[in-house]
Amino acid sequence: MYNNQIARITIIEDDETIREGYAYLIRNTSAYEVVSTYASFDLGKSKLTADRPDVILLDIQLPGTSGLEAVPQILKLLPNSSIIMLTVYETEKMILDALAAGASGYFTKNTSSAKIIVAIGEVLDGGGPLSPDVAKTVIRSLQKNQESPLTKRETQILRQLDTGKDRSEIALELFIDVETVKTHVKNIYLKLNVNSRSEAIAFARKNKLI
Amino acid sequence: MYNNQIARITIIEDDETIREGYAYLIRNTSAYEVVSTYASFDLGKSKLTADRPDVILLDIQLPGTSGLEAVPQILKLLPNSSIIMLTVYETEKMILDALAAGASGYFTKNTSSAKIIVAIGEVLDGGGPLSPDVAKTVIRSLQKNQESPLTKRETQILRQLDTGKDRSEIALELFIDVETVKTHVKNIYLKLNVNSRSEAIAFARKNKLI
DNA sequence: GAAAAATCCCCCTTAACGGGGTATTTTTTA
DNA sequence: TAAAAAATACCCCGTTAAGGGGGATTTTTC
Numbered sequence: 001m002y003n004n005q006i007a008r009i010t011i012i013e014d015d016e017t018i019r020e021g022y023a024y025l026i027r028n029t030s031a032y033e034v035v036s037t038y039a040s041f042d043l044g045k046s047k048l049t050a051d052r053p054d055v056i057l058l059d060i061q062l063p064g065t066s067g068l069e070a071v072p073q074i075l076k077l078l079p080n081s082s083i084i085m086l087t088v089y090e091t092e093k094m095i096l097d098a099l100a101a102g103a104s105g106y107f108t109k110n111t112s113s114a115k116i117i118v119a120i121g122e123v124l125d126g127g128g129p130l131s132p133d134v135a136k137t138v139i140r141s142l143q144k145n146q147e148s149p150l151t152k153r154e155t156q157i158l159r160q161l162d163t164g165k166d167r168s169e170i171a172l173e174l175f176i177d178v179e180t181v182k183t184h185v186k187n188i189y190l191k192l193n194v195n196s197r198s199e200a201i202a203f204a205r206k207n208k209l210i
Numbered sequence: 211m212y213n214n215q216i217a218r219i220t221i222i223e224d225d226e227t228i229r230e231g232y233a234y235l236i237r238n239t240s241a242y243e244v245v246s247t248y249a250s251f252d253l254g255k256s257k258l259t260a261d262r263p264d265v266i267l268l269d270i271q272l273p274g275t276s277g278l279e280a281v282p283q284i285l286k287l288l289p290n291s292s293i294i295m296l297t298v299y300e301t302e303k304m305i306l307d308a309l310a311a312g313a314s315g316y317f318t319k320n321t322s323s324a325k326i327i328v329a330i331g332e333v334l335d336g337g338g339p340l341s342p343d344v345a346k347t348v349i350r351s352l353q354k355n356q357e358s359p360l361t362k363r364e365t366q367i368l369r370q371l372d373t374g375k376d377r378s379e380i381a382l383e384l385f386i387d388v389e390t391v392k393t394h395v396k397n398i399y400l401k402l403n404v405n406s407r408s409e410a411i412a413f414a415r416k417n418k419l420i
Numbered sequence: 421g422a423a424a425a426a427t428c429c430c431c432c433t434t435a436a437c438g439g440g441g442t443a444t445t446t447t448t449t450a
Numbered sequence: 451t452a453a454a455a456a457a458t459a460c461c462c463c464g465t466t467a468a469g470g471g472g473g474a475t476t477t478t479t480c
Contacts, residue, residue, distance in 0.1 A: 072356060075356060076356070096352060099349050099352045099353065100352050100353055100354045101353075101354070102353055102354075102356065103349075104346075104349065105345075105349075122342040125342070126343075126346065127341075127342025127343055127345065127346050128342060128343075128345040128346030128347075128348070128349040128350070129342050129345060130340060130345045130348075130349070131337075132332040132335070132337025132338060132339050133336075133337055133338075135315075135337065135338040135339060135340045135345060136314075136336065136337050136338030137338075138338070138340075138348060138349075138352075139309050139313075139314065139315075139338040139340075139348075140338070142306060142309045142310050142348075143309065143310055143311075143312055144310045144311070144312075146282060146285060146286070146312060151455085151456060151457085152456090153456070153457060153458095154456090154457095161374070162374075163408060163411060163412060163415075164371070164372075164374070164406075164407045164408030164409075164410075164411040164412070165408045166408065166435090166436060166437090167436075167437085168436090169408065176457085176458070176459090177458070177459055177460085178459095179458085179459050179460055179461090180457070180458050180459060182437090182438090182459095183457085183458075183459075183460095184457080184458090185437095185438085186438080186439080187456095189438085195438070195439085196374075196437085196438080197374045197437080197438095198373060198374030198375045198376065198379065199374075200374070201373060201374040202373055202374070205373075361424085361425060361426085362425090363425075363426060363427095364425090364426095376466090376467060376468085377467070377468080378467085386426085386427070386428090387427070387428055387429085388428095389427085389428050389429060389430090390426070390427050390428060392428095392468090392469085393426085393427075393428075394426080394427095395468090395469085396469080396470085397425095399469085405469070405470090406468085406469080407468080407469095
Protein backbone atom coordinates (compact mmCIF):
# COMPACT_ATOMS: atom_id res chain seq x y z
CA MET A 1 0.00 0.00 0.00
CA TYR A 2 1.16 3.48 -0.93
CA ASN A 3 4.74 2.81 -1.74
CA ASN A 4 5.67 1.17 1.56
CA GLN A 5 6.07 4.63 2.98
CA ILE A 6 4.58 5.45 6.32
CA ALA A 7 1.57 7.58 5.52
CA ARG A 8 1.54 11.07 6.99
CA ILE A 9 -1.66 12.13 8.71
CA THR A 10 -2.84 15.54 9.81
CA ILE A 11 -5.83 16.03 12.05
CA ILE A 12 -7.85 19.23 12.08
CA GLU A 13 -10.47 19.13 14.80
CA ASP A 14 -11.36 21.70 17.41
CA ASP A 15 -12.40 19.36 20.20
CA GLU A 16 -9.18 18.46 21.98
CA THR A 17 -10.44 15.19 23.37
CA ILE A 18 -11.54 13.95 19.99
CA ARG A 19 -8.44 15.29 18.31
CA GLU A 20 -6.09 13.59 20.74
CA GLY A 21 -8.21 10.47 20.61
CA TYR A 22 -7.70 10.15 16.88
CA ALA A 23 -4.05 11.04 17.18
CA TYR A 24 -3.50 8.38 19.81
CA LEU A 25 -5.32 5.86 17.71
CA ILE A 26 -3.28 6.57 14.62
CA ARG A 27 0.01 6.70 16.48
CA ASN A 28 -0.69 3.13 17.52
CA THR A 29 -0.89 2.09 13.91
CA SER A 30 2.54 1.41 12.51
CA ALA A 31 1.63 2.21 8.93
CA TYR A 32 0.67 5.81 9.73
CA GLU A 33 2.19 8.68 11.58
CA VAL A 34 0.54 11.83 12.84
CA VAL A 35 2.57 14.72 11.47
CA SER A 36 0.42 17.47 12.93
CA THR A 37 -2.82 18.28 14.68
CA TYR A 38 -4.61 21.61 14.62
CA ALA A 39 -7.62 22.98 16.41
CA SER A 40 -8.70 24.90 13.33
CA PHE A 41 -7.86 25.31 9.69
CA ASP A 42 -6.81 28.90 10.22
CA LEU A 43 -4.21 27.79 12.74
CA GLY A 44 -2.78 25.07 10.54
CA LYS A 45 -3.10 26.75 7.16
CA SER A 46 0.42 28.13 6.84
CA LYS A 47 2.06 24.95 8.10
CA LEU A 48 0.24 22.41 6.00
CA THR A 49 2.61 22.59 3.06
CA ALA A 50 5.56 21.77 5.29
CA ASP A 51 3.61 18.99 7.02
CA ARG A 52 3.06 17.25 3.68
CA PRO A 53 0.23 15.05 4.95
CA ASP A 54 -1.05 12.26 2.75
CA VAL A 55 -4.38 12.23 4.47
CA ILE A 56 -6.14 14.95 6.41
CA LEU A 57 -8.87 14.14 8.87
CA LEU A 58 -11.01 17.24 8.81
CA ASP A 59 -13.85 18.24 11.05
CA ILE A 60 -16.68 20.19 9.44
CA GLN A 61 -17.64 22.52 12.25
CA LEU A 62 -14.44 24.41 12.93
CA PRO A 63 -14.02 27.88 14.44
CA GLY A 64 -13.18 30.45 11.78
CA THR A 65 -12.94 28.92 8.33
CA SER A 66 -15.31 25.97 8.31
CA GLY A 67 -14.16 22.54 7.28
CA LEU A 68 -16.32 22.86 4.21
CA GLU A 69 -14.64 26.08 3.10
CA ALA A 70 -11.29 24.61 4.01
CA VAL A 71 -11.57 21.69 1.60
CA PRO A 72 -10.88 23.58 -1.64
CA GLN A 73 -8.16 25.62 0.06
CA ILE A 74 -6.43 22.51 1.34
CA LEU A 75 -6.61 20.89 -2.06
CA LYS A 76 -5.04 23.95 -3.58
CA LEU A 77 -2.15 23.77 -1.12
CA LEU A 78 -1.85 19.99 -1.26
CA PRO A 79 -3.23 18.68 -4.53
CA ASN A 80 -2.06 15.15 -3.84
CA SER A 81 -3.52 14.81 -0.38
CA SER A 82 -6.83 13.22 0.45
CA ILE A 83 -9.36 14.60 2.85
CA ILE A 84 -11.63 12.55 5.04
CA MET A 85 -14.40 14.53 6.66
CA LEU A 86 -15.26 13.58 10.20
CA THR A 87 -18.37 15.10 11.64
CA VAL A 88 -21.46 14.69 13.72
CA TYR A 89 -23.58 16.22 11.00
CA GLU A 90 -25.02 13.94 8.42
CA THR A 91 -27.56 16.02 6.62
CA GLU A 92 -27.78 15.29 2.94
CA LYS A 93 -26.78 18.79 2.00
CA MET A 94 -23.74 18.79 4.25
CA ILE A 95 -22.53 15.47 2.95
CA LEU A 96 -23.05 16.27 -0.70
CA ASP A 97 -21.45 19.69 -0.31
CA ALA A 98 -18.38 18.19 1.33
CA LEU A 99 -17.97 15.59 -1.37
CA ALA A 100 -18.63 18.15 -4.10
CA ALA A 101 -15.93 20.35 -2.61
CA GLY A 102 -13.46 17.53 -3.02
CA ALA A 103 -13.44 15.40 0.11
CA SER A 104 -12.48 11.79 -0.53
CA GLY A 105 -14.46 10.26 2.26
CA TYR A 106 -17.01 11.10 4.88
CA PHE A 107 -17.53 9.53 8.26
CA THR A 108 -19.79 10.32 11.13
CA LYS A 109 -18.12 10.55 14.49
CA ASN A 110 -19.88 7.52 15.82
CA THR A 111 -17.73 5.50 13.46
CA SER A 112 -15.53 3.03 15.29
CA SER A 113 -11.81 3.71 15.53
CA ALA A 114 -11.03 0.56 13.65
CA LYS A 115 -13.07 1.76 10.68
CA ILE A 116 -11.28 5.08 10.59
CA ILE A 117 -7.99 3.24 10.33
CA VAL A 118 -9.39 1.09 7.54
CA ALA A 119 -10.74 4.19 5.82
CA ILE A 120 -7.34 5.85 5.83
CA GLY A 121 -5.96 2.77 4.16
CA GLU A 122 -8.73 2.93 1.57
CA VAL A 123 -8.10 6.53 0.56
CA LEU A 124 -4.39 5.78 0.32
CA ASP A 125 -5.33 2.98 -2.04
CA GLY A 126 -7.35 5.38 -4.10
CA GLY A 127 -10.73 4.38 -2.76
CA GLY A 128 -13.48 6.62 -1.45
CA PRO A 129 -14.62 5.40 1.90
CA LEU A 130 -18.07 6.30 3.11
CA SER A 131 -19.63 5.01 6.28
CA PRO A 132 -22.78 2.98 5.57
CA ASP A 133 -25.10 5.67 6.85
CA VAL A 134 -23.39 8.33 4.78
CA ALA A 135 -23.38 6.07 1.76
CA LYS A 136 -27.07 5.54 2.30
CA THR A 137 -27.67 9.26 2.18
CA VAL A 138 -25.57 9.62 -0.94
CA ILE A 139 -27.37 6.74 -2.57
CA ARG A 140 -30.73 8.14 -1.68
CA SER A 141 -29.77 11.42 -3.26
CA LEU A 142 -29.15 9.54 -6.47
CA GLN A 143 -32.32 7.47 -6.43
CA LYS A 144 -35.18 8.24 -8.72
CA ASN A 145 -38.82 8.35 -7.83
CA GLN A 146 -40.30 4.99 -8.70
CA GLU A 147 -43.83 6.34 -8.91
CA SER A 148 -43.59 9.03 -11.49
CA PRO A 149 -46.91 10.17 -12.98
CA LEU A 150 -45.15 10.55 -16.29
CA THR A 151 -44.88 8.07 -19.10
CA LYS A 152 -41.52 6.91 -20.39
CA ARG A 153 -41.61 9.29 -23.28
CA GLU A 154 -42.62 12.19 -21.13
CA THR A 155 -39.81 11.47 -18.71
CA GLN A 156 -37.44 11.32 -21.61
CA ILE A 157 -38.62 14.67 -22.86
CA LEU A 158 -38.48 16.18 -19.41
CA ARG A 159 -34.88 15.09 -19.20
CA GLN A 160 -34.23 16.89 -22.45
CA LEU A 161 -35.99 19.99 -21.19
CA ASP A 162 -33.69 19.79 -18.20
CA THR A 163 -30.68 20.11 -20.44
CA GLY A 164 -32.00 23.44 -21.68
CA LYS A 165 -32.78 22.19 -25.17
CA ASP A 166 -35.58 23.83 -27.09
CA ARG A 167 -38.40 22.04 -28.83
CA SER A 168 -36.67 21.63 -32.15
CA GLU A 169 -33.50 20.34 -30.56
CA ILE A 170 -35.48 17.78 -28.60
CA ALA A 171 -37.37 16.79 -31.73
CA LEU A 172 -34.10 16.14 -33.54
CA GLU A 173 -32.72 14.21 -30.62
CA LEU A 174 -35.73 11.91 -30.33
CA PHE A 175 -36.55 11.62 -34.03
CA ILE A 176 -40.02 13.02 -33.68
CA ASP A 177 -41.85 16.09 -34.87
CA VAL A 178 -41.59 19.41 -33.07
CA GLU A 179 -45.33 19.34 -32.64
CA THR A 180 -45.14 16.04 -30.87
CA VAL A 181 -42.62 17.45 -28.50
CA LYS A 182 -44.96 20.31 -27.86
CA THR A 183 -47.84 17.98 -27.09
CA HIS A 184 -45.72 15.98 -24.69
CA VAL A 185 -44.57 19.12 -22.95
CA LYS A 186 -48.15 20.26 -22.63
CA ASN A 187 -49.08 16.94 -21.07
CA ILE A 188 -46.13 17.10 -18.74
CA TYR A 189 -47.24 20.53 -17.58
CA LEU A 190 -50.74 19.21 -17.01
CA LYS A 191 -49.57 16.24 -15.00
CA LEU A 192 -47.09 18.17 -12.90
CA ASN A 193 -49.47 21.06 -12.53
CA VAL A 194 -47.05 23.65 -13.77
CA ASN A 195 -46.95 25.95 -16.74
CA SER A 196 -43.38 26.69 -17.58
CA ARG A 197 -40.15 24.88 -18.21
CA SER A 198 -38.47 26.15 -15.11
CA GLU A 199 -41.33 25.05 -12.91
CA ALA A 200 -41.40 21.65 -14.55
CA ILE A 201 -37.67 21.21 -14.08
CA ALA A 202 -37.76 22.40 -10.49
CA PHE A 203 -40.64 20.05 -9.70
CA ALA A 204 -38.98 17.16 -11.47
CA ARG A 205 -35.73 17.60 -9.61
CA LYS A 206 -37.38 18.04 -6.27
CA ASN A 207 -39.38 14.89 -6.77
CA LYS A 208 -36.56 13.08 -8.48
CA LEU A 209 -38.52 12.34 -11.61
CA ILE A 210 -35.37 12.83 -13.63
CA MET B 211 -29.68 -6.49 14.14
CA TYR B 212 -32.88 -6.75 12.20
CA ASN B 213 -35.17 -8.08 14.81
CA ASN B 214 -33.13 -11.17 15.72
CA GLN B 215 -34.69 -12.90 12.76
CA ILE B 216 -32.53 -14.86 10.41
CA ALA B 217 -32.29 -12.72 7.31
CA ARG B 218 -33.51 -14.27 4.08
CA ILE B 219 -31.21 -13.93 1.09
CA THR B 220 -31.87 -14.53 -2.60
CA ILE B 221 -29.10 -14.68 -5.15
CA ILE B 222 -29.66 -13.91 -8.81
CA GLU B 223 -26.54 -14.60 -10.81
CA ASP B 224 -26.09 -16.48 -14.04
CA ASP B 225 -22.63 -17.88 -13.42
CA GLU B 226 -23.21 -21.08 -11.48
CA THR B 227 -19.79 -21.12 -9.86
CA ILE B 228 -20.14 -17.62 -8.54
CA ARG B 229 -23.75 -18.19 -7.55
CA GLU B 230 -22.97 -21.30 -5.59
CA GLY B 231 -19.92 -19.66 -4.13
CA TYR B 232 -22.00 -16.88 -2.64
CA ALA B 233 -24.66 -19.33 -1.52
CA TYR B 234 -22.09 -21.46 0.23
CA LEU B 235 -20.59 -18.44 1.86
CA ILE B 236 -23.89 -17.19 3.18
CA ARG B 237 -25.06 -20.60 4.31
CA ASN B 238 -22.02 -20.66 6.55
CA THR B 239 -23.18 -17.51 8.25
CA SER B 240 -25.68 -18.26 10.95
CA ALA B 241 -27.46 -14.92 10.77
CA TYR B 242 -28.50 -15.43 7.16
CA GLU B 243 -30.15 -18.11 5.14
CA VAL B 244 -30.27 -18.52 1.40
CA VAL B 245 -33.92 -18.91 0.48
CA SER B 246 -33.40 -19.16 -3.26
CA THR B 247 -30.91 -18.81 -6.08
CA TYR B 248 -31.74 -18.10 -9.71
CA ALA B 249 -29.69 -17.97 -12.86
CA SER B 250 -31.75 -15.07 -14.18
CA PHE B 251 -34.42 -12.64 -13.10
CA ASP B 252 -36.87 -14.05 -15.61
CA LEU B 253 -36.54 -17.48 -14.01
CA GLY B 254 -37.04 -16.23 -10.48
CA LYS B 255 -39.56 -13.48 -11.12
CA SER B 256 -42.74 -15.39 -10.30
CA LYS B 257 -41.27 -16.98 -7.20
CA LEU B 258 -39.76 -13.97 -5.55
CA THR B 259 -42.88 -12.97 -3.68
CA ALA B 260 -43.09 -16.39 -2.04
CA ASP B 261 -39.37 -16.36 -1.26
CA ARG B 262 -39.76 -13.15 0.74
CA PRO B 263 -36.05 -12.31 0.69
CA ASP B 264 -34.81 -9.48 2.87
CA VAL B 265 -31.79 -8.95 0.69
CA ILE B 266 -31.24 -9.82 -2.95
CA LEU B 267 -27.76 -10.15 -4.37
CA LEU B 268 -28.24 -9.20 -7.99
CA ASP B 269 -25.87 -9.52 -10.87
CA ILE B 270 -26.05 -6.80 -13.51
CA GLN B 271 -25.32 -8.75 -16.64
CA LEU B 272 -28.07 -11.38 -16.67
CA PRO B 273 -29.53 -13.21 -19.65
CA GLY B 274 -32.94 -11.82 -20.60
CA THR B 275 -34.01 -9.00 -18.33
CA SER B 276 -30.83 -7.29 -17.17
CA GLY B 277 -30.11 -6.72 -13.53
CA LEU B 278 -30.56 -3.03 -14.11
CA GLU B 279 -34.04 -3.47 -15.56
CA ALA B 280 -34.83 -5.97 -12.84
CA VAL B 281 -34.24 -3.53 -9.98
CA PRO B 282 -37.46 -1.52 -10.30
CA GLN B 283 -39.45 -4.68 -10.98
CA ILE B 284 -38.08 -6.36 -7.90
CA LEU B 285 -38.80 -3.33 -5.78
CA LYS B 286 -42.36 -3.34 -7.04
CA LEU B 287 -42.78 -6.96 -6.03
CA LEU B 288 -40.87 -6.61 -2.77
CA PRO B 289 -40.94 -3.03 -1.59
CA ASN B 290 -39.28 -3.89 1.72
CA SER B 291 -36.38 -5.80 0.32
CA SER B 292 -32.94 -4.39 -0.35
CA ILE B 293 -30.88 -5.04 -3.42
CA ILE B 294 -27.13 -5.28 -3.53
CA MET B 295 -25.67 -5.21 -7.00
CA LEU B 296 -22.73 -7.47 -7.61
CA THR B 297 -20.91 -7.03 -10.85
CA VAL B 298 -17.65 -6.90 -12.68
CA TYR B 299 -18.63 -3.63 -14.32
CA GLU B 300 -17.73 -0.48 -12.55
CA THR B 301 -18.29 2.24 -15.10
CA GLU B 302 -19.65 5.42 -13.65
CA LYS B 303 -22.79 5.21 -15.71
CA MET B 304 -23.53 1.64 -14.72
CA ILE B 305 -23.05 2.35 -11.05
CA LEU B 306 -25.09 5.53 -11.03
CA ASP B 307 -27.86 3.91 -13.05
CA ALA B 308 -28.07 0.98 -10.67
CA LEU B 309 -28.25 3.23 -7.65
CA ALA B 310 -30.73 5.52 -9.35
CA ALA B 311 -32.91 2.53 -10.10
CA GLY B 312 -33.06 1.75 -6.41
CA ALA B 313 -30.21 -0.56 -5.50
CA SER B 314 -29.08 -0.19 -1.90
CA GLY B 315 -25.48 -1.15 -2.43
CA TYR B 316 -22.99 -1.89 -5.13
CA PHE B 317 -19.99 -4.17 -5.03
CA THR B 318 -17.53 -5.27 -7.60
CA LYS B 319 -16.93 -8.97 -7.78
CA ASN B 320 -13.38 -8.70 -6.59
CA THR B 321 -14.82 -7.78 -3.22
CA SER B 322 -13.83 -10.26 -0.55
CA SER B 323 -16.42 -12.69 0.77
CA ALA B 324 -16.09 -11.27 4.24
CA LYS B 325 -17.04 -7.82 2.98
CA ILE B 326 -20.14 -9.15 1.27
CA ILE B 327 -21.28 -10.62 4.53
CA VAL B 328 -20.62 -7.33 6.27
CA ALA B 329 -22.46 -5.50 3.51
CA ILE B 330 -25.54 -7.66 3.95
CA GLY B 331 -25.51 -6.74 7.61
CA GLU B 332 -25.23 -3.08 6.70
CA VAL B 333 -28.21 -3.02 4.38
CA LEU B 334 -30.24 -4.87 6.98
CA ASP B 335 -29.27 -2.10 9.39
CA GLY B 336 -30.48 0.46 6.90
CA GLY B 337 -27.08 1.43 5.58
CA GLY B 338 -25.95 1.69 1.99
CA PRO B 339 -22.76 -0.23 1.52
CA LEU B 340 -20.49 0.66 -1.33
CA SER B 341 -17.10 -0.85 -1.93
CA PRO B 342 -14.33 1.76 -1.75
CA ASP B 343 -13.75 1.76 -5.49
CA VAL B 344 -17.45 2.16 -6.19
CA ALA B 345 -17.74 4.87 -3.57
CA LYS B 346 -14.82 6.60 -5.21
CA THR B 347 -16.66 6.62 -8.51
CA VAL B 348 -19.80 7.92 -6.90
CA ILE B 349 -17.88 10.59 -5.07
CA ARG B 350 -16.09 11.65 -8.21
CA SER B 351 -19.42 12.01 -9.96
CA LEU B 352 -20.40 14.47 -7.26
CA GLN B 353 -17.21 16.48 -7.26
CA LYS B 354 -17.04 19.89 -8.82
CA ASN B 355 -14.33 21.25 -11.03
CA GLN B 356 -11.95 23.23 -8.84
CA GLU B 357 -10.60 25.24 -11.74
CA SER B 358 -13.62 26.88 -13.19
CA PRO B 359 -12.95 29.82 -15.48
CA LEU B 360 -16.02 31.49 -14.06
CA THR B 361 -16.26 33.92 -11.19
CA LYS B 362 -18.40 33.17 -8.17
CA ARG B 363 -21.24 35.28 -9.40
CA GLU B 364 -21.11 33.76 -12.84
CA THR B 365 -21.18 30.28 -11.40
CA GLN B 366 -24.14 31.27 -9.30
CA ILE B 367 -25.95 32.58 -12.33
CA LEU B 368 -25.07 29.53 -14.35
CA ARG B 369 -26.61 27.41 -11.63
CA GLN B 370 -29.77 29.46 -11.93
CA LEU B 371 -29.76 29.09 -15.69
CA ASP B 372 -29.51 25.38 -15.09
CA THR B 373 -32.78 25.41 -13.20
CA GLY B 374 -34.50 26.78 -16.28
CA LYS B 375 -35.15 30.19 -14.79
CA ASP B 376 -35.33 33.17 -17.10
CA ARG B 377 -33.44 36.40 -16.66
CA SER B 378 -36.07 38.15 -14.59
CA GLU B 379 -36.48 35.19 -12.28
CA ILE B 380 -32.75 35.03 -11.74
CA ALA B 381 -32.64 38.76 -11.11
CA LEU B 382 -35.28 38.43 -8.43
CA GLU B 383 -33.50 35.50 -6.87
CA LEU B 384 -30.15 37.25 -6.65
CA PHE B 385 -31.46 40.76 -5.90
CA ILE B 386 -29.87 42.31 -8.94
CA ASP B 387 -31.13 43.96 -12.09
CA VAL B 388 -32.21 41.99 -15.13
CA GLU B 389 -29.59 43.80 -17.11
CA THR B 390 -26.87 42.63 -14.79
CA VAL B 391 -28.02 39.10 -15.24
CA LYS B 392 -27.85 39.62 -18.95
CA THR B 393 -24.31 40.91 -18.77
CA HIS B 394 -23.21 37.99 -16.65
CA VAL B 395 -24.81 35.55 -19.02
CA LYS B 396 -23.04 37.20 -21.92
CA ASN B 397 -19.72 36.88 -20.11
CA ILE B 398 -20.44 33.27 -19.27
CA TYR B 399 -21.08 32.57 -22.94
CA LEU B 400 -17.84 34.27 -23.86
CA LYS B 401 -15.81 32.31 -21.33
CA LEU B 402 -17.37 28.96 -22.12
CA ASN B 403 -17.32 29.68 -25.81
CA VAL B 404 -20.99 28.97 -26.34
CA ASN B 405 -23.93 31.05 -27.39
CA SER B 406 -27.06 29.61 -25.91
CA ARG B 407 -28.37 28.46 -22.57
CA SER B 408 -28.51 24.83 -23.54
CA GLU B 409 -24.92 24.83 -24.70
CA ALA B 410 -23.81 26.60 -21.56
CA ILE B 411 -25.65 24.12 -19.36
CA ALA B 412 -24.37 21.14 -21.29
CA PHE B 413 -20.82 22.43 -21.07
CA ALA B 414 -21.14 23.26 -17.41
CA ARG B 415 -22.46 19.82 -16.54
CA LYS B 416 -19.90 18.02 -18.58
CA ASN B 417 -17.11 19.94 -16.93
CA LYS B 418 -18.77 19.94 -13.54
CA LEU B 419 -18.76 23.68 -13.19
CA ILE B 420 -22.10 23.42 -11.43
C1' DG C 421 -3.56 52.58 -7.59
C1' DA C 422 -4.41 49.15 -11.18
C1' DA C 423 -7.05 45.07 -12.43
C1' DA C 424 -10.90 42.22 -11.93
C1' DA C 425 -15.52 41.61 -10.79
C1' DA C 426 -20.08 43.11 -10.37
C1' DT C 427 -23.37 46.27 -11.34
C1' DC C 428 -26.64 48.75 -14.71
C1' DC C 429 -28.60 50.91 -19.26
C1' DC C 430 -30.29 51.11 -24.41
C1' DC C 431 -31.30 49.26 -29.18
C1' DC C 432 -32.56 45.55 -32.17
C1' DT C 433 -34.53 41.15 -34.42
C1' DT C 434 -35.79 36.58 -34.22
C1' DA C 435 -37.96 32.80 -32.71
C1' DA C 436 -39.27 30.13 -28.89
C1' DC C 437 -42.90 29.64 -25.47
C1' DG C 438 -47.25 28.50 -23.81
C1' DG C 439 -52.43 28.24 -24.42
C1' DG C 440 -56.24 26.83 -27.22
C1' DG C 441 -58.24 22.87 -29.86
C1' DT C 442 -58.33 18.43 -32.82
C1' DA C 443 -57.02 13.89 -34.70
C1' DT C 444 -54.60 9.56 -36.01
C1' DT C 445 -51.82 5.62 -35.09
C1' DT C 446 -49.42 2.40 -31.87
C1' DT C 447 -48.99 -0.02 -27.89
C1' DT C 448 -50.51 -1.80 -23.72
C1' DT C 449 -53.49 -4.18 -20.92
C1' DA C 450 -57.55 -5.84 -19.04
C1' DT D 451 -60.23 -8.69 -28.89
C1' DA D 452 -61.96 -4.52 -27.40
C1' DA D 453 -61.04 -0.57 -24.61
C1' DA D 454 -57.65 2.42 -22.63
C1' DA D 455 -53.31 4.64 -22.62
C1' DA D 456 -49.48 6.45 -24.97
C1' DA D 457 -47.28 8.49 -28.77
C1' DT D 458 -47.63 10.78 -32.78
C1' DA D 459 -48.86 15.15 -35.60
C1' DC D 460 -51.20 19.67 -37.13
C1' DC D 461 -53.20 24.63 -36.83
C1' DC D 462 -53.95 29.40 -34.83
C1' DC D 463 -52.63 32.89 -31.64
C1' DG D 464 -50.24 36.61 -28.76
C1' DT D 465 -46.46 37.41 -25.64
C1' DT D 466 -41.97 37.85 -24.31
C1' DA D 467 -37.54 36.11 -23.58
C1' DA D 468 -33.22 35.29 -25.81
C1' DG D 469 -29.06 36.71 -27.77
C1' DG D 470 -26.07 40.19 -30.19
C1' DG D 471 -24.42 44.90 -30.35
C1' DG D 472 -22.39 48.72 -27.64
C1' DG D 473 -21.18 51.62 -23.45
C1' DA D 474 -20.59 52.96 -18.43
C1' DT D 475 -20.12 52.99 -13.33
C1' DT D 476 -19.13 51.19 -8.88
C1' DT D 477 -17.04 47.65 -5.74
C1' DT D 478 -13.63 44.34 -4.63
C1' DT D 479 -9.46 42.52 -4.70
C1' DC D 480 -4.67 42.36 -5.07
